[in-house]
Amino acid sequence: MKKIEVWQGLVLGCAFLASACGQPETTQADTQAQQWQDWQVQVQTRPSPPQDGMDEFLIIVTGAHEHPGSGCLVDIRTASADPWKQAIQDGRVGVYRRAALVSPGERRTVQVRLQCAKDQESGVLYFPLNVPSS
Numbered sequence: 001m002k003k004i005e006v007w008q009g010l011v012l013g014c015a016f017l018a019s020a021c022g023q024p025e026t027t028q029a030d031t032q033a034q035q036w037q038d039w040q041v042q043v044q045t046r047p048s049p050p051q052d053g054m055d056e057f058l059i060i061v062t063g064a065h066e067h068p069g070s071g072c073l074v075d076i077r078t079a080s081a082d083p084w085k086q087a088i089q090d091g092r093v094g095v096y097r098r099a100a101l102v103s104p105g106e107r108r109t110v111q112v113r114l115q116c117a118k119d120q121e122s123g124v125l126y127f128p129l130n131v132p133s134s
Contacts, residue, residue, distance in 0.1 A: 030043065030044055030045045030048055030049060030050055030129060030130060031043040031044075031045075031110070031127040031128065031129060031130070032127075034125045034127070036114055036123045036125055037116070037120075037123065038063055038064055039061055039062065039063055039069055039072075039114065039116055040061070040062045040063075041059065041060070041061055041112060041114060041125055042059075042060040042062075043057055043058070043059055043060075043110055043112065043127045044057070044058040044060065045057055045058075045129065046058070049130055049131065049132055050102050050129045050130070050131050051102065051131065051132075052102055052103050052104065052131065053101070053102065053103075054099050054100070054101055054102075055099065055100065055101075055102045056097060056098070056099045057076055057087070057097070057098055057099070057100060057110055058090075058095055058096070058097055059074050059076065059087055059095070059096040059097075059098075059112055060094060060095050060096075061074065061094045061095075061096070061114065061116070062094055063094075063116075068092065068093045068094030068095075069094040069116055070089065070091075070092040070093065070094050071116065071117070072094075072096070072114055072115065072116040073086070073114070073115040073116075073122070074086070074087040074089075074096040074098075074112065074113070074114055075087065075112070075113040076098050076100055076110055076111060076112050076113070077100065077110075077111050078100045078101055078102060078106070078107040078108075078109065078110055078111065079106045079107055080106065080111070084113055085098055085100065086098070102129065102131065108128065108129050108131055109126050109127065109128045109129065110126075110127045110129060111124055111125070111126055111127075112124065112125045112126075112127065
């Protein structure tokens with residue numbers, strides 16, 4: 001077999017596989033990103049989409065020019081009557097983790113309290129969760 005025939009076979013095979021794969025599924029985000037002062041805050045859940053029960057929350061804080069918000073103090077809760085719980089910083093990449101209870105009613109919104117500099121006031125953001133019906 002000639003080299004050109006091998007290449008043509010490879011190209012045709014790749015084209016066939018690409019067409020068979022179809023379009024990737026689009027997924028709906030667990031929450032919408034929000035802005036607080038100079039910081040963009042995004043919340044992801046594990047599992048995704050969130051479910052009733054204990055879920056893990058990843059709070060991603062990004063500053064200007066995609067600079068990670070690694071010096072922030074981040075607290076979360078899922079009900080106004082609950083005490084704030086500090087999220088654990090995951091490295092110095094602007095990601096913070098914490099588990100909290102998700103259940104019908106008020107606990108379908110994650111509250112994030114954020115303070116990114118000493119002497120700076122804190123702000124609270126509310127992230128409604130897209131929890132599928134059981």
